[in-house]
Amino acid sequence: MKAVILAAGYGTRLQRDIENDTTGNFKHLGGIAKPLLPVGPCALISHWVQALTKTGCVDTVYVVTNDLYFEAFQQWAQEFPNVKIINDGTRRNEDRHGAVACLQLTVKLCAMDDHLLVIGGDTLFKEDFSLRTFTERFSEVQNKEKESNLVLSYQCKDEETSKYGILELDENLKVQRMKEKPLLHETSSRNACPCFYLFSKTSIPLLDTFLSEKKVQLIYIYEIMLVLFFLMQLFSIQNAPIEERDAPGTFLSWLILRRPVYVHRISGRFDVGNLGSYVECDKYFKDQLLNPTVYLM
Known part of the structure; x- marks a missing residue:
């Protein structure tokens, strides 16, 4: 199984909120792609990659981003040997291809012929979510109908x-x-x-x-x-x-x-869309997460 994390957005609402924030408490977040924002002890996207790696659910994680943030993602990915960064070639929000086109680009470039887990790069879940339970459920529906797909x-x-x-x-x-x-x-x-789909290889x-x-x-x-x-x-x-x-x-x-x-x-x-939702998410991971070592697993 493969995973694609969609990270080619430009986070215009969040960046606008940061620029307009009068407290100055979030100035250091300016110009950072949403998946790379610090959430609790690590970047938002690192929560996913760590869990995907430890559970062995997938053998490769593809992250599709844009040319503006490509270098930052390349630097982040140095600690994850199973991560490959895909550049969609755009540098402006007005030129973005869209999530489905970015997904297709990744599938074509990497010649994928496997079940595919698609994850929104600005999304995290509460502690009741488990990758192992989710993939077990996928096996169940596949046994019913081989062309089945699973969503949350x-x-x-x-x-x-x-x-x-x-x-x-x-x-x-x-x-x-x-x-x-x-x-x-x-x-x-x-x-x-939410944007978290497990597509059958036939889909x-x-x-x-x-x-x-x-x-x-x-x-x-x-x-x-x-x-x-x-x-x-x-x-x-x-x-x-x-x-x-x-x-x-x-x-x-x-x-x-x-x-x-x-x-x-x-x-x-x-769903980290603006500054308020980011603060809420970060606070949960700093103050309320009960079992961080097994989160998402």
């Missing part, structure tokens, strides 16, 4: 459904559909899905299919937008540009309709 889910609050991808499940914890940031009345489910080739389909759709959308642009010019209507964001959940949502996807439940997660 936790119960979010009612007011949080519009922030996350929400999974709707059957009685066997098989995903029936995924709704992206639905309003409260649009689903009765509260099963939020990996579908990345090409997904991105090819999306490319055709984007060309069609672009043509429509051109028509709308000329109409707006004609009627002097102004509007803000629309930015296409390629979140990893878009591939999962598409995959659910084509391959079996099951859920493994956990109690919650830390």
Whole structure:
């Protein structure tokens, strides 16, 4: 099994918060990629690599980042011989490829033909999560259906459904559909899905299919937008540009309709998006983590 940690984002919200912070307590975090932020005793991403290494769940960990942070990740990875750093070649947030394209890039460059664990580089979990238990659950669903995939889910609050991808499940914890940031009345489910997926090796080739389909759709959308642009010019209507964001959940949502996807439940997660969420995460690891030596294992 292989693992890919997605770390090609630019952390614009967090960096903006650091710049605007008047206390000066977080000035030292400026310019640091989110996965390399200190969380408790080590960098956020080191928690994952240490656990993946000690449990033997994977033989290689690929970290895909951008050209701006490539050197910093190369330096960090010197203490981990099983880690390989992939550079997506971008240097600006406006030029980023998106998570699914970065995943495809890594698969192609490394000629992967194995089950693939995909981890969001800004995500950590509470202590009830266990890599060993998760991979055991994957073996169970694989025994049911060889093309099965496994994702995580936790119960979010009612007011949080519009922030996350929400999974709707059957009685066997098989995903029936995924709704992206639905309003409260649009689903009765509260099963939020973080970026932590174990894709079967039979699902990996579908990345090409997904991105090819999306490319055709984007060309069609672009043509429509051109028509709308000329109409707006004609009627002097102004509007803000629309930015296409390629979140990893878009591939999962598409995959659910084509391959079996099951859920493994956990109690919650830390999603480092802004300064407040970083402080909360760091505090947990400094003050509340009960068993740091076996965390994530």
